[in-house]
Amino acid sequence: MYRFLLSRQWVLLTLVALLLIPAMVWLGFWQLNRHEQRVARNDLISTSLDAPPVPMAELTGVGGAVDPDDRYRPVTATGVYDTDHEVVVRQRTDGDGVVGYHVLTPLVQADGTGVVVNRGWIPAGDDITRMPEVPGPPSGEVTVTGRLMADESTGTTGIRERSGLPDGMVMMISSAERAEAAGVPMLGGHLELSETSPALAEAEAAGQPEMLSEPDHTGIGAHFAYAVQWWLFAAGVPVGWVLLLRREVGDRRLPAGSPPAGGGDSGSVPRAASGAVRAGLR
Structure with missing residues (x-):
């Protein structure tokens, strides 16, 4: 019954699914990391701007570099x-x-x-x-x-x-x-x-140059939402693969000459699979 999984179409579909899942999980963690960096940057700017002014020579020296914690x-x-x-x-x-x-x-x-x-x-x-x-x-x-x-x-x-x-x-x-x-x-x-x-x-x-405004330290962007979105996409890939499998099995169990479930040709797995993958990536 499941020997069709060894066909070229299903092997390619399974490989694509196996590649998409870790890629989407990685993209989710990448967006989460960007979220954490943005939050840390905002905290640094807020804390630094609230500090009392000090002579610049107290925080840096001739030919030296500014400590990242002293920025702003x-x-x-x-x-x-x-x-x-x-x-x-x-x-x-x-x-x-x-x-x-x-x-x-x-x-x-x-x-x-x-x-x-x-x-x-x-x-x-x-x-x-x-x-x-x-x-x-x-x-x-x-x-x-x-x-x-x-x-x-x-x-x-x-x-x-x-x-x-x-x-x-x-x-x-x-x-x-x-x-x-x-x-x-x-x-x-x-x-x-x-x-x-x-x-x-x-x-x-x-007539003086326009002074630069304080850097934005309130917005955090949509990185966290993007991370959750990528993880939902990753979870949707195996779900889509299972639904396609069940449809294929159901079509193969139909009596000879009966139309496949949902209409169409039961052999058009690549078209159905690609449509499911595209839907999951939206």
């Missing part, structure tokens, strides 16, 4: 902006998805060390091969407050370095590169500006 911490730095070594970072978007630049300006402190300050976003000009017009920072000594961020790399951003960029343009934020370019030892990481003291006059503030 409010930090301060006091010094004078070095506009001669200001650069813009290409291919950065604002909250509406408009492409522009981030403005990086070194802040030189009294002890001679520097801090890379991301002053915010400006829109791209008509000619992306030329340096855009960048509003100047406040002159004199200022105290800046912002979020501590790690240096960027191709591994963390997925952005590739490019040669032949116009003068004053870079692809990523790297304190080591800014230190070499300015000839000033820089603290590792960079400060994402949120406040300047003394406060700028209203007319002066209107």
Whole structure:
């Protein structure tokens, strides 16, 4: 009765089912892992943003790296902006998805060390091969407050370095590169500006780069729902296989000349099987 399971059609159908089940289970755990990563990231951002500001030098040193647990911490730095070594970072978007630049300006402190300050976003000009017009920072000594961020790399951003960029343009934020370019030892990481003291006059503030908003730390996405969905799909594969088997057995038990269950040709297993698999994957 069940010798038909050794036919080419049923062997292929069974192999496909056996491959789909572990693949879907793996995809479910992958989505669950992404959910857990998102929750951990949100907790880190929330905890860090609620911490009181501290001098940036307390959390990172010259040539050092930012501890992952210190990301997004409010930090301060006091010094004078070095506009001669200001650069813009290409291919950065604002909250509406408009492409522009981030403005990086070194802040030189009294002890001679520097801090890379991301002053915010400006829109791209008509000619992306030329340096855009960048509003100047406040002159004199200022105290800046912002979020501590790690240096960027191709591994963390997925952005590739490019040669032949116009003068004053870079692809990523790297304190080591800014230190070499300015000839000033820089603290590792960079400060994402949120406040300047003394406060700028209203007319002066209107022309400054658009400060970056706090990262979203409320939404967790639909990763958990996707994980459950993949596991339901995995459970549906053997159920579908059993239903097809029962239908085939029932058709074979019918008297000769009788129409198969549900109509159609009892030999069209691949068509029925593929339809069941497609239904289970929706």
